[in-house]
Amino acid sequence: MRLIVGTIIVFVCVFGSYAAMGGHLEVLWQPFEFVIILGAAIGAFVIGNPGPVLKAVPSMLGTLMKGPKYKRESYVELLGMQYSLYKFVKQKGMLAVEEHIENPHDSSIFNAFPTFAANHHAVEFVCDYMRMLTMGANNVHEIDALMDEELETHHQEQERIVAAMQSLADGTPALGIVAAVLGVIKTMGAITEPPEVLGHLIGGALVGTFFGVFVAYGFFGPMAQSLKGTFEAESKYYLSLKAGLLAHISGQPPVMAVEFARKALMSDVRPTFSEVEAATADLPT
Numbered sequence: 001m002r003l004i005v006g007t008i009i010v011f012v013c014v015f016g017s018y019a020a021m022g023g024h025l026e027v028l029w030q031p032f033e034f035v036i037i038l039g040a041a042i043g044a045f046v047i048g049n050p051g052p053v054l055k056a057v058p059s060m061l062g063t064l065m066k067g068p069k070y071k072r073e074s075y076v077e078l079l080g081m082q083y084s085l086y087k088f089v090k091q092k093g094m095l096a097v098e099e100h101i102e103n104p105h106d107s108s109i110f111n112a113f114p115t116f117a118a119n120h121h122a123v124e125f126v127c128d129y130m131r132m133l134t135m136g137a138n139n140v141h142e143i144d145a146l147m148d149e150e151l152e153t154h155h156q157e158q159e160r161i162v163a164a165m166q167s168l169a170d171g172t173p174a175l176g177i178v179a180a181v182l183g184v185i186k187t188m189g190a191i192t193e194p195p196e197v198l199g200h201l202i203g204g205a206l207v208g209t210f211f212g213v214f215v216a217y218g219f220f221g222p223m224a225q226s227l228k229g230t231f232e233a234e235s236k237y238y239l240s241l242k243a244g245l246l247a248h249i250s251g252q253p254p255v256m257a258v259e260f261a262r263k264a265l266m267s268d269v270r271p272t273f274s275e276v277e278a279a280t281a282d283l284p285t
Contacts, residue, residue: 001067002067006222007219027204027207028207030207030208030211033205033207033208033211036182036208037175037215040178041171041172044168044175045164045167045168048167052160053160053164056161060161063227064223068230068234070234070237071269072269073115074115075265076271076276077113077114077116078122078240078241078261079244079279079280080279080283081109081112082245082254082257082258082261083254083257083258083280083283084109084280084283085097085126088100090253090254094133094134097130098131102127121154121238125238126241126245129245140246140250143245143246144242147242151235151239155235158235162227162231165220165224165227169216169224172213172215173209173212173213173217174212176208176210176212176213177208177212179209179211180208182208183202183207187202236265236269240262240265241261244257244260244261255280258276259276
């Protein structure tokens with residue numbers, strides 16, 4: 001929604017103001033200038049990025065359209081899942097959780113929280129570290145360092161996508177100059193034409209510079225910033241899991257482990273203590 005609203009504002013302010021000043025919008029229609037700039041930008045994007053980044057383009061566009069996929073309700077559910085899991089371990093013992101972490105798709109604990117259960121990476125994250133606990137790992141500091149390494153790797157994978165979009169924003173102004181220079185070369189080939197013809201050719205050449213700067217700072221740059229903000233917000237989902245798991249490993253009771261996990265969330269989506277207490281009170285024992 002933000003992408004659509006922002007796009008409308010950019011177009012209305014730029015082209016509306018240009019028309020209001022007496023400019024002729026038809027002069028800005030230079031399709032071959034657009035092909036030069038966008039085509040070269042796409043080609044450079046393909047050259048400069050590895051296969052995984054290129055494959056992530058469709059999901060990247062979906063992320064831009066939808067924004068962060070976790071809402072306040074998702075975090076309430078996440079905290080409820082952690083409470084149920086840690087309470088189960090405390091009541092039944094660590095070995096009893098093996099059937100849930102070895103077959104998470106059939107787990108009654110995970111399936112009670114559909115948003116979490118549908119998140120393959122989050123389920124795998126929890127199962128991996130709970131499995132380590134069943135095998136005897138109990139050093140909080142070592143597990144903390146391992147979690148940091150895993151989350152940093154995940155962050156780097158997302159940062160590659162942000163960097164790819166930002167490089168697109170950085171390159172399109174220069175490609176606009178390339179299109180403008182080619183337009184000037186074309187104009188010089190018609191130097192004997194009357195002034196009104198030369199004026200039209202020069203104006204068309206300058207559209208290349210305008211368009212390169214316009215898409216860079218009006219779209220590609222903000223899109224890179226939006227992706228960065230979305231990925232940072234979504235990373236809190238995993239940081240909450242990390243905080244809860246470490247508190248559980250260190251011996252905190254389930255209610256305190258969940259409170260550690262709650263404190264790791266951003267304030268705009270962080271449920272209150274009362275909300276979490278009400279949500280966990282309704283969970284089956």
